[in-house]
Amino acid sequence: MSVFSAEHLPALIAGLGVAAIGAPLSVFVVLKRLAFIGQGVSHAAFGGVGVALFLGVAGASVAEDILQMAIVLAFSIGAALVISALGRTNRGRLDTAIGIVLSASMALGFVLFTIAESRHDHDEHGHAHGAHADEHHVIEEILFGNILNANWNSVWVTLAGAGVILGTLWWLRHRLVFWSFDEPVCAAYGVREQRTGNLLLVLLAIAVVLSMQVVGVILAAAVLVLPGAAALHLSSRLDRVMLWSLLIALGGTLLGFVVGDAAGWPIGPSIVLVQSLAYLTALGSHKGLGRLRSV
Amino acid sequence: MSTSDHTRVPAIDLEQVGYTYPPGGVGEVGVEALRDITMRVEQGTRLGILGPNGGGKSTLIQIMLGMLEPSTGTVRVFGDTPARARHEGLIGYLPQRIRADLDWPLSVEQVVAMPLRARTTGFAKLSSDAHDAIERSLELLQLQDLRHRRVGALSGGQVQRVMIARAISTRPKLLVLDEPMLGVDVSGQQRFASLIDTISTELGLTTIVVTHDMRALVAVADRVACLSRTLHFHDTPEGLTPSVLAQVFAHDIEPILGEVHIDAHAAADCDDPTHNHHHHGCDHDHESKEGGAS
Numbered sequence: 001m002s003v004f005s006a007e008h009l010p011a012l013i014a015g016l017g018v019a020a021i022g023a024p025l026s027v028f029v030v031l032k033r034l035a036f037i038g039q040g041v042s043h044a045a046f047g048g049v050g051v052a053l054f055l056g057v058a059g060a061s062v063a064e065d066i067l068q069m070a071i072v073l074a075f076s077i078g079a080a081l082v083i084s085a086l087g088r089t090n091r092g093r094l095d096t097a098i099g100i101v102l103s104a105s106m107a108l109g110f111v112l113f114t115i116a117e118s119r120h121d122h123d124e125h126g127h128a129h130g131a132h133a134d135e136h137h138v139i140e141e142i143l144f145g146n147i148l149n150a151n152w153n154s155v156w157v158t159l160a161g162a163g164v165i166l167g168t169l170w171w172l173r174h175r176l177v178f179w180s181f182d183e184p185v186c187a188a189y190g191v192r193e194q195r196t197g198n199l200l201l202v203l204l205a206i207a208v209v210l211s212m213q214v215v216g217v218i219l220a221a222a223v224l225v226l227p228g229a230a231a232l233h234l235s236s237r238l239d240r241v242m243l244w245s246l247l248i249a250l251g252g253t254l255l256g257f258v259v260g261d262a263a264g265w266p267i268g269p270s271i272v273l274v275q276s277l278a279y280l281t282a283l284g285s286h287k288g289l290g291r292l293r294s295v
Numbered sequence: 296m297s298t299s300d301h302t303r304v305p306a307i308d309l310e311q312v313g314y315t316y317p318p319g320g321v322g323e324v325g326v327e328a329l330r331d332i333t334m335r336v337e338q339g340t341r342l343g344i345l346g347p348n349g350g351g352k353s354t355l356i357q358i359m360l361g362m363l364e365p366s367t368g369t370v371r372v373f374g375d376t377p378a379r380a381r382h383e384g385l386i387g388y389l390p391q392r393i394r395a396d397l398d399w400p401l402s403v404e405q406v407v408a409m410p411l412r413a414r415t416t417g418f419a420k421l422s423s424d425a426h427d428a429i430e431r432s433l434e435l436l437q438l439q440d441l442r443h444r445r446v447g448a449l450s451g452g453q454v455q456r457v458m459i460a461r462a463i464s465t466r467p468k469l470l471v472l473d474e475p476m477l478g479v480d481v482s483g484q485q486r487f488a489s490l491i492d493t494i495s496t497e498l499g500l501t502t503i504v505v506t507h508d509m510r511a512l513v514a515v516a517d518r519v520a521c522l523s524r525t526l527h528f529h530d531t532p533e534g535l536t537p538s539v540l541a542q543v544f545a546h547d548i549e550p551i552l553g554e555v556h557i558d559a560h561a562a563a564d565c566d567d568p569t570h571n572h573h574h575h576g577c578d579h580d581h582e583s584k585e586g587g588a589s
Contacts, residue, residue: 031396031398031399032396170417171416171417172416174409174412174413174414174415174416175413175416177399177401177409178409178410178412178413180396180399181395181396181399181401181406181409182394182395182396182409183394184390184394185388185390185394185395186413187362188360188362188381188386188388188390189381189384189388189409189410189413189465190381190382190384190410190413190414191413232398232400235400236400236445236447236448237400237402238399238400238401238405240400241400
């Protein structure tokens with residue numbers, strides 16, 4: 001069945017919703033060097049999934065779906081703020097903070113996942129073998145996403161999340177740009193640096209959790225980096241960079257669906273591959289090369 | 296100036312201000328950067344703050360800007376707390392090192408407009424007053440022709456002018472420039488001094504220039520404060536005698552800089568076998584050593 005059939009319409013809309021979030025956010029992520037934090041937060045989300053499963057919230061109903069997402073979201077936002085606080089107190093060793101939170105969350109997630117699964121096996125004797133295969137499948141979905149599972153509920157959640165993120169970015173755009181451009185000085189002009197920084201991290205955490213359902217934990221950070229990274233090679237005007245980023249994010253997602261469908265590849269990784277190709281093209285384009293500056 | 300309310304109060308009023316940096320790590324003690332600073336800066340003054348590296352100049356600036364709370368004493372900026380003065384846009388600030396991310400695809404005009412735009416949210420547009428202030432800032436810093444250029448494509452000096460234009464775009468009453476002439480040659484210093492002179496006169500500013508360079512200071516300041524943890528001198532530049540300077544650059548630095556010995560101790564160090572690593576400094580006067588340290 002084609003991914004463009006009515007049955008998969010929710011998947012397509014959710015995918016485009018995530019792309020719309022990634023477009024402006026990725027510009028901030030790239031310029032403010034938050035890409036690795038994004039990785040940290042998305043891996044922390046795996047810990048959040050582990051916690052949810054451990055608590056018996058497995059997404060069997062709509063209410064459980066929402067509760068599971070809330071737990072993962074809380075865990076991710078917590079991880080983002082812990083990373084930021086550790087980075088501040090640890091004399092700016094942000095990479096260390098990310099490394100610690102990332103691996104600890106993955107470890108915790110996997111341990112809790114295994115405990116939850118063994119409990120499940122215990123309840124259903126005789127299905128140990130099948131349960132094992134299931135377990136691998138579930139982990140794979142968490143790690144690499146399965147957008148084709150998306151239903152209308154995921155669409156509403158994604159669109160609501162996109163509304164919150166895009167609305168906040170737009171409403172506070174001047175403050176956020178000032179902070180990102182010149183953090184050491186913005187406080188002297190009344191822009192609270194810590195509050196603004198934390199706000200952006202919270203938005204990033206929400207975006208990561210929403211992206212997870214499309215591309216999974218491992219690749220979530222990619223769609224929050226690639227469009228902006230590519231767009232910054234295509235223009236030196238912020239408004240045009242934002243437009244390019246949107247174009248690459250939406251186009252990359254659509255094309256990812258097409259390619260995945262045609263080749264029989266998983267959709268999430270196909271989107272990431274297409275966007276990576278867009279990045280390489282932008283980097284290699286004459287215009288892009290002309291703008292490459294030594295740092 | 297049209298600010299009748301503000302004309303009587305001093306631009307800056309420091310009362311027994313002290314600051315000790317919190318310990319950096321386990322087992323370390325805090326470092327006292329400032330002690331007992333009492334100073335009044337009247338409006339319209341062009342104050343130069345002179346002192347050695349590590350003498351507390353930047354710390355004092357941070358306190359005046361309300362970015363650091365003093366450990367002891369009180370600070371008033373135009374009769375108000377620094378945070379409030381800042382909130383009202385009374386202070387323009389040029390940091391010592393420009394650490395803005397010039398990779399941002401922003402034009403000169405966008406950067407100059409940033410502080411005013413940062414006060415707006417959502418649909419709000421800049422007032423015509425704000426537009427005028429931005430225009431005037433661009434004009435005073437001679438940036439009109441560069442307004443559409445990307446800041447990342449400018450030279451270091453041009454970027455600095457953009458940052459000063461940004462600092463005065465909020466029409467402040469106080470302009471604080473932290474080491475604005477680092478690495479600028481003598482003719483550049485003179486051009487810079489006359490630029491500051493023009494801006495200050497045109498906008499009726501109180502200006503504070505922090506520097507460790509005597510020449511730079513004399514070019515811009517009509518009052519001088521010498522700072523080396525405590526305030527050693529606060530008067531017109533003519534009162535700056537060699538003995539005052541020697542005192543400022545020799546005293547009180549040792550506890551802050553730890554092993555680095557300056558000036559009065561230098562001769563002794565040369566004969567002291569335990570201070571071999573200071574030999575390179577023995578032939579230099581304090582000024583060249585200070586310059587070298589930057």
